[in-house]
Amino acid sequence: xxxxxxAATAALTIALAVSSVALTAQADGHGVDPAVSARxxxxxxxxxxxxxxxxxxxxxxxxxxxxxxxxxxxLLAMSQIDQRFHWVPGTDSDSIEGxxxxxxxxxxxxxxxxxxxxxxxxxxxxxxxxxxxxDAMRAGMGPVGAACGACHDDYRQPR
Amino acid sequence: xxxxxxAATAALTIALAVSSVALTAQADGHGVDPAVSARxxxxxxxxxxxxxxxxxxxxxxxxxxxxxxxxxxxLLAMSQIDQRFHWVPGTDSDSIEGxxxxxxxxxxxxxxxxxxxxxxxxxxxxxxxxxxxxDAMRAGMGPVGAACGACHDDYRQPR
Numbered sequence: 001x002x003x004x005x006x007a008a009t010a011a012l013t014i015a016l017a018v019s020s021v022a023l024t025a026q027a028d029g030h031g032v033d034p035a036v037s038a039r040x041x042x043x044x045x046x047x048x049x050x051x052x053x054x055x056x057x058x059x060x061x062x063x064x065x066x067x068x069x070x071x072x073x074x075l076l077a078m079s080q081i082d083q084r085f086h087w088v089p090g091t092d093s094d095s096i097e098g099x100x101x102x103x104x105x106x107x108x109x110x111x112x113x114x115x116x117x118x119x120x121x122x123x124x125x126x127x128x129x130x131x132x133x134x135d136a137m138r139a140g141m142g143p144v145g146a147a148c149g150a151c152h153d154d155y156r157q158p159r
Numbered sequence: 160x161x162x163x164x165x166a167a168t169a170a171l172t173i174a175l176a177v178s179s180v181a182l183t184a185q186a187d188g189h190g191v192d193p194a195v196s197a198r199x200x201x202x203x204x205x206x207x208x209x210x211x212x213x214x215x216x217x218x219x220x221x222x223x224x225x226x227x228x229x230x231x232x233x234l235l236a237m238s239q240i241d242q243r244f245h246w247v248p249g250t251d252s253d254s255i256e257g258x259x260x261x262x263x264x265x266x267x268x269x270x271x272x273x274x275x276x277x278x279x280x281x282x283x284x285x286x287x288x289x290x291x292x293x294d295a296m297r298a299g300m301g302p303v304g305a306a307c308g309a310c311h312d313d314y315r316q317p318r
Contacts, residue, residue: 038207041200048197048244070241080236082229085207 036099039086042078049074050148053126053141056134063134072123072130072137075144079120083113093157100157112155119147195258198245201237208233209307212285212300215293222293231282231289231296234303238279242272252316259316271314278306 049071055061056068090096092103105112122143129136211230214220249255251262264271281302288295 034203034207034210037203038200041197041203044193044196044200045240048193051193052244067243070243074240074244077236077239080239081204081233084226084229085211085233 032098033088033091033096035086035088036091036096036101039083039101040099042081042086046075046078046148049078050141050144053130053137057138057141063137065131065133068137069127069131072127072140075123076120076127079116079123083116087112100159102155102157105155110155112151115147115151118150119144122147191257192247192250192255194245194247195250195255195260198242198260199258201240201245205234205237205307208237209300209303212289212296216297216300222296224290224292227296228286228290231286231299234282235279235286238275238282242275246271259318261314261316264314269314271310274306274310277309278303281306 052071053068056063087101087105089106091099092101092106093099094103104110122140126137126140126144129140131137208230212227215222215227246260246264248265250258251260251265252258253262263269281299285296285299285303288299290296
């Protein structure tokens with residue numbers, strides 16, 4: 001057994017149990033589950049900061065050490081968000097409108113939390129080098145992109 | 160002069176200058192500025208986690224040390240998000256639809272970053288006590304709520 005995977009699966013099981021209790025009574029008044037809004041917001045923050053880095057990596061904006069470091073630090077902060085409240089059962093793409101979160105996220109063999117952990121490791125690496133020049137930043141972005149892609153490939157509905 | 164305020168104002172000025180360069184070319188394909196999506200997402204994540212704590216504080220759900228700690232840690236992580244990319248000029252409530260962010264946020268005498276710093280201090284305090292019992296958690300929530308309210312009072316358009 002893969003201990004990381006097992007721990008991740010156990011954690012998600014616990015997380016979902018807690019979430020379903022803690023969040024059932026919540027509503028945001030707009031008919032959107034607040035957990036869905038929050039997790040989509042999470043990815044929007046990640047996307048914004050990856051976009052800042054990506055613009056520099058592609059040469060569309062000048063590399064700026066301080067800006068790159070701030071964006072990388074933001075990704076690292078986001079990676080520290082405990083996912084337990086974001087993935088309330090019944091908020092998958094088969095169950096509700098307005099989400100691309102596939103039911104596989106909630107399956108027993110879900111690797112979502114494992115990949116989230118990989119994102120955290122990658123973000124930590126990126127934050128360690130993002131201010132050290134364009135090439136260092138670019139190299140640090142690779143594992144972040146890989147983690148993003150790994151989750152999108154298997155757990156996000158294609159458009 | 161208040162050095163915190165001065166530093167905060169200077170930081171926001173720099174942040175907005177950087178943002179306008181770094182983010183001009185971005186678009187999310189849905190006509191919504193990605194900075195607006197990201198900052199609204201930020202507040203949705205904060206709201207979700209405050210909601211978890213609030214449900215316990217009000218006795219609507221049982222206090223659970225581990226859940227409370229996770230929510231508090233999430234607020235602390237969110238407080239570490241550098242705000243520079245979120246507040247692109249021209250995304251105030253006078254300029255675009257779908258935001259309640261008042262123009263005062265961008266004014267020379269804006270206290271937004273100072274209040275964001277207060278939120279960070281409050282979140283750190285909360286994370287230090289949230290797992291220590293219901294009363295400790297409730298006490299720790301006070302300064303967090305005060306920081307939220309301070310910003311909402313002056314910088315968020317009423318519904």
